[in-house]
Amino acid sequence: MGATGLIQAFDPRCVVDAISRVVGGPAALHEPRFVGREWDYVKECIDTGWISTAGKFVERFEDMLVEQTGVGHAIAVVNGTAALHSCLMLVGVGQDDEVVIPALTFAATAAAVAYCGAIPHFADSCPNTLGLDPAKLDAWLSDVGRRQDGKLVNRLTERRIAAVVCMHTYGHPVDLDALVEVCNRHGLPLVEDAAESLGTTYKGRHTGNYGVVSAVSFNGNKIVTTGGGGVILTNDPDLARRAKHLTTTAKLPHRWEFSHDMVGYNYRMPNINAALGCAQLERLPEIVEAKRLLAARYDQAFAGLGGVRFFTEPGFARSNYWLNVILLDRAQADKRDTLLEMLNDAGYMSRPAWVLMSRLPPYAEGPRMDVSVAEDIYDRLINIPSSPFLVDPR
Ligand SMILES: *Cc1c(COP(=O)(O)O)cnc(C)c1O
Numbered sequence: 001m002g003a004t005g006l007i008q009a010f011d012p013r014c015v016v017d018a019i020s021r022v023v024g025g026p027a028a029l030h031e032p033r034f035v036g037r038e039w040d041y042v043k044e045c046i047d048t049g050w051i052s053t054a055g056k057f058v059e060r061f062e063d064m065l066v067e068q069t070g071v072g073h074a075i076a077v078v079n080g081t082a083a084l085h086s087c088l089m090l091v092g093v094g095q096d097d098e099v100v101i102p103a104l105t106f107a108a109t110a111a112a113v114a115y116c117g118a119i120p121h122f123a124d125s126c127p128n129t130l131g132l133d134p135a136k137l138d139a140w141l142s143d144v145g146r147r148q149d150g151k152l153v154n155r156l157t158e159r160r161i162a163a164v165v166c167m168h169t170y171g172h173p174v175d176l177d178a179l180v181e182v183c184n185r186h187g188l189p190l191v192e193d194a195a196e197s198l199g200t201t202y203k204g205r206h207t208g209n210y211g212v213v214s215a216v217s218f219n220g221n222k223i224v225t226t227g228g229g230g231v232i233l234t235n236d237p238d239l240a241r242r243a244k245h246l247t248t249t250a251k252l253p254h255r256w257e258f259s260h261d262m263v264g265y266n267y268r269m270p271n272i273n274a275a276l277g278c279a280q281l282e283r284l285p286e287i288v289e290a291k292r293l294l295a296a297r298y299d300q301a302f303a304g305l306g307g308v309r310f311f312t313e314p315g316f317a318r319s320n321y322w323l324n325v326i327l328l329d330r331a332q333a334d335k336r337d338t339l340l341e342m343l344n345d346a347g348y349m350s351r352p353a354w355v356l357m358s359r360l361p362p363y364a365e366g367p368r369m370d371v372s373v374a375e376d377i378y379d380r381l382i383n384i385p386s387s388p389f390l391v392d393p394r
Contacts (some may be wrong), residue, residue: 010308010328010331012338015308016339017257020346022298022391023385024390025347026348027348027387029387033287033387035283041278042272042275053270053271055277057271057274057277058268058270060274061076061226064282066296067282069208069233072236073235074231074232075232076274077215077229077268079218079219079267080215080229081111082267083215083231084191084245085115085116086232086267087191087215088112088113089246090246091189092298093162094118095118096159096160097116097119098120098161098367099165100161101120101122102121102169103125104131104169104354104356104357105169106195106354107339107357119194120357121154122356122357122363123164124136124137125169125377127261130325131169134175134179136369136373140369141161142270145307152187157367162188162189164190166179166190166193167192167193169196171197171199171320171322172200172319173200173317176207176210177202177203178257179210179287189212192210194207194216196222197217199284199288200318200321201288201317202316202317204304208233214234215233218230218273218280223288223322224281224283225276226276227273232247247268248266263339282371288320290388291320294324294386295324298310299312306330307329309326309327310324323383324385326382333379336352340382351383352377354383356374356375358374366377
């Protein structure tokens with residue numbers, strides 16, 4: 001509709017006004033809130049001396065995650081990046097493998113691949129989800145892939161393609177049924193980078209259930225936080241055992257002897273962080289509701305504006321709306337930076353999408369399909385203030 005000419009010329013000030021009508025005054029992009037039992041639980045850790053990697057809160061936190069996500073097993077770790085790194089090791093990603101990841105993601109997705117000695121292979125996004133496009137990936141893998149000794153080999157590089165990582169962008173899930181089918185067809189394990197999608201369901205089932213293994217982040221800017229933290233989720237009990245072993249220094253259980261049967265990682269989440277997490281998770285449903293209400297208010301506020309639209313969840317999703325998104329019409333993309341400057345000057349913290357992984361120096365020469373949709377999204381997207389409880393529920 002924006003390009004019909006019936007609508008007035010786009011004025012970036014209307015965007016500032018719309019946001020101001022919704023949130024009232026200056027607002028951060030995403031702030032944590034500690035109004036539950038955080039202080040009690042953290043104090044309990046300090047009072048009892050159980051602050052590090054042993055202590056009851058870590059297991060309680062994992063149990064709460066199992067309950068809230070419906071995924072069979074949860075292994076809490078130090079951060080989301082460590083969770084992703086572990087996921088990739090667990091599905092067998094190794095030196096000189098390629099791993100398909102979206103070009104449009106946070107740097108940690110690509111970094112976790114590089115930590116394995118593997119090479120990110122960039123894939124394009126779908127305009128409806130902002131995440132991996134299953135049909136485009138299917139066509140690309142059919143085109144570029146060759147099956148050889150039970151493996152999928154990239155004909156262009158002669159390297160094995162070892163896995164696919166999808167990312168649920170700003171809390172909106174990709175089309176998981178379609179993606180799982182594509183991964184199965186090409187014999188590739190799917191890892192969900194669900195760092196941003198705690199509280200998000202796809203067709204009624206929580207994200208993190210569809211990958212062979214999945215990673216969630218509890219960094220300070222995520223929907224709930226443990227200060228720093230992450231979790232590995234899986235429905236496979238054997239993978240869960242291996243995940244626990246890998247992330248707890250691969251120490252063999254023994255009353256006094258320290259022995260390790262492989263190179264392990266000191267990735268276990270400390271008890272004091274898990275204590276914070278338990279208090280935060282107690283309020284997750286309430287936080288998701290508050291964020292969905294904020295998104296609904298934005299949706300209303302932007303409904304009448306030309307030149308820009310508020311991004312809403314795909315039909316199959318109930319999203320947590322971790323970071324709210326507006327998309328400028330293509331014709332207005334050149335005003336993105338002016339608008340970012342106006343918004344930030346007015347105290348409404350806003351930012352563009354991440355610079356695409358395919359454009360970052362360490363990966364600039366890396367393998368990729370056509371990523372023009374991701375490039376187009378990058379040109380037009382702005383994240384606007386998204387903290388829960390920015391609006392009053394009444
Ligand atoms: C936050 C985030 C991570 C990493 O999480 P940390 O806990 O900060 O290490 C990974 N992937 C995505 C998409 C993220 O947004």
